[in-house]
Amino acid sequence: MTDLRNSDGSAWHVLADVADRSQRYLDGIGERRVAPSREALAGLAAFDVPLQDRPMSAEQVVEELDRIGSPATMALAGPRFFGFVNSSALPAALAANWLSTAWEQHGGFFVSSPGSTTLEQIALRWTIELLGLPRASTGGFVTGTTVADMTCLAAARYSVLARVGWNADADGLFGAPPITVVVSAETHSTFFKALGFVGLGRNRVVKVPVDSQGRMRADALPAISGPTIVCLQAGNVNTGAFDPFTEVIQHVRASGAPAWVHVDGAFGLWARVAPARAHLTSGVELADSWATDAHKWLNTPYDCGMAIVRDGDALRRSMALNAEYIPSDRANHTDYTPEGSRRPRGVDAWAALRGLGRAGLADLVERTCRLANRFAEAFRAAGFPVLNDVVLNQVLVSFGDAERTRQVIAAIQEDGTCWCGMTVWQGTTAMRVSVISWATTEADVDRSIAAILRIARG
Ligand SMILES: *Cc1c(COP(=O)(O)O)cnc(C)c1O
Numbered sequence: 001m002t003d004l005r006n007s008d009g010s011a012w013h014v015l016a017d018v019a020d021r022s023q024r025y026l027d028g029i030g031e032r033r034v035a036p037s038r039e040a041l042a043g044l045a046a047f048d049v050p051l052q053d054r055p056m057s058a059e060q061v062v063e064e065l066d067r068i069g070s071p072a073t074m075a076l077a078g079p080r081f082f083g084f085v086n087s088s089a090l091p092a093a094l095a096a097n098w099l100s101t102a103w104e105q106h107g108g109f110f111v112s113s114p115g116s117t118t119l120e121q122i123a124l125r126w127t128i129e130l131l132g133l134p135r136a137s138t139g140g141f142v143t144g145t146t147v148a149d150m151t152c153l154a155a156a157r158y159s160v161l162a163r164v165g166w167n168a169d170a171d172g173l174f175g176a177p178p179i180t181v182v183v184s185a186e187t188h189s190t191f192f193k194a195l196g197f198v199g200l201g202r203n204r205v206v207k208v209p210v211d212s213q214g215r216m217r218a219d220a221l222p223a224i225s226g227p228t229i230v231c232l233q234a235g236n237v238n239t240g241a242f243d244p245f246t247e248v249i250q251h252v253r254a255s256g257a258p259a260w261v262h263v264d265g266a267f268g269l270w271a272r273v274a275p276a277r278a279h280l281t282s283g284v285e286l287a288d289s290w291a292t293d294a295h296k297w298l299n300t301p302y303d304c305g306m307a308i309v310r311d312g313d314a315l316r317r318s319m320a321l322n323a324e325y326i327p328s329d330r331a332n333h334t335d336y337t338p339e340g341s342r343r344p345r346g347v348d349a350w351a352a353l354r355g356l357g358r359a360g361l362a363d364l365v366e367r368t369c370r371l372a373n374r375f376a377e378a379f380r381a382a383g384f385p386v387l388n389d390v391v392l393n394q395v396l397v398s399f400g401d402a403e404r405t406r407q408v409i410a411a412i413q414e415d416g417t418c419w420c421g422m423t424v425w426q427g428t429t430a431m432r433v434s435v436i437s438w439a440t441t442e443a444d445v446d447r448s449i450a451a452i453l454r455i456a457r458g
Contacts, residue, residue, distance in 0.1 A: 004058070014058035015102075021066045029078035030439075033416030040071035079439040080418040080448050085237065085267050085394075088437040089301040089348075096351030097301045100344055107344035108334040111327050120346030121331060126353050128308060130361070131272050131292075132285055138312035140319075140336035141294075141346040144305035145266035148291030149194035151307035151319070151337055153229065155289060156260035157198055159314040160227035163258035169318050173199045181205045182230040184216040188237055191264055200229070212426070213239050213389055218247035224255035232261060234284055235268015238425050238432060240372075240392030242268060246283030253286075261287040266305075267436065270297035271392060273358070274365040280391060297365055299438045300348040307337065364438050368393045371445045372435040378449040384456060387425050395433040399456045402429035408456050417451035418444075 005011045046068050075081055077088040105113035120141055128137050142148050161168045166176045181195060183205045196202040209220050214236040230252050232243040252259045263284055269292045271277040294304035309315040320335040334340055356364065369392055376390040379397045387396040399408040409422050409431050423432045
């Protein structure tokens with residue numbers, strides 16, 4: 001076996017090297033093209049070699065990774081990527097991610113990772129408090145909202161069936177009383193994946209129509225009876241709009257049915273921390289479970305999602321692991337999420353929250369919403385219609401017919417000053433601008449607006 005240590009006995013010199021390279025990458029990211037160049041993408045072919053026989057030093061591995069890989073990245077970590085809803089990691093969160101990776105904690109059990117388990121519990125509690133959710137709620141860190149939705153749906157499935165005398169976790173869904181699943185016509189695509197995964201079916205849903213902003217129409221809700229799961233949304237991925245939580249949840253509770261209300265709040269739930277936006281989410285705290293992403297508005301590195309459940313017992317019953325050799329402990333993360341071994345990603349969330357504080361987080365949310373509005377005002381002033389009410393951080397703009405809008409978006413992506421994606425909103429092809437990175441400044445927005453308008457007018 002080749003010795004992986006250096007001559008002085010340490011194997012870790014490479015960490016200083018990678019810190020330097022990472023810092024150079026991030027320091028330069030505001031001035032490079034947002035999308036990688038064609039040459040950089042073509043350069044990826046250099047990775048495609050047969051695996052060699054002999055070991056290579058860690059320094060050489062990192063040198064190759066940086067030389068070929070870094071130029072071929074999309075500048076998600078920079079200030080002018082406005083595609084999808086992708087934030088960039090805060091310095092404290094990225095640094096904590098590195099340190100906790102060095103700790104190599106298993107993350108699943110308190111007994112083998114006491115420090116990181118404690119930090120995850122604190123980050124979860126702070127988040128529950130910040131988001132104004134019921135204090136007794138529990139939950140866990142998962143990869144993202146897709147898996148957080150799955151986790152909450154598993155608890156919901158257990159709870160609504162337990163209330164009619166069926167143990168879904170012991171006995172499965174075959175032969176169980178049927179569960180009615182209510183979603184909206186604007187439920188996020190990932191949610192259907194989650195429904196399919198937990199056995200509720202992607203298509204076996206009642207879809208409630210929405211209004212012009214994509215909000216569920218409370219007046220169009222079906223009568224609720226029997227075991228029912230109602231799925232709402234905080235932050236429509238196109239418009240940023242919120243479902244009318246209070247009306248829907250009152251309707252559900254008034255039915256007296258064994259029902260559960262779940263909220264997909266991947267990014268929108270964080271509006272609760274900004275005093276001027278919080279009203280958009282009013283009533284969301286009345287739900288039974290919430291899925292959200294720290295890797296969206298909290299600006300942690302990927303991946304970091306959170307599942308939060310009012311009835312911790314229902315969550316535990318659907319997730320708990322029973323093994324003789326693992327000490328049972330209320331703090332075992334593996335009893336609250338689908339995973340066994342996992343990285344303790346909640347440490348990144350802890351660091352982001354610790355670094356920002358309440359005011360810093362409120363400012364991050366409010367500032368990005370204002371910057372979205374700055375985009376919208378510039379588009380309107382230039383005569384390009386904005387298709388949504390810009391209540392949050394999402395802007396939809398059209399540059400003409402579908403063909404013209406697609407051409408303009410492709411040219412913007414090719415130009416490299418910024419990056420925005422395409423969507424179709426209620427039949428109209430649009431460009432979607434999502435402002436969610438801590439690093440974005442007014443100057444970045446103005447520079448992006450100038451590039452977009454130059455292309456759109458050309
Ligand atoms: C991003 C997003 C998701 C999916 O989250 P992942 O972290 O990618 O799993 C679900 N719903 C909404 C509204 C989102 O914005």
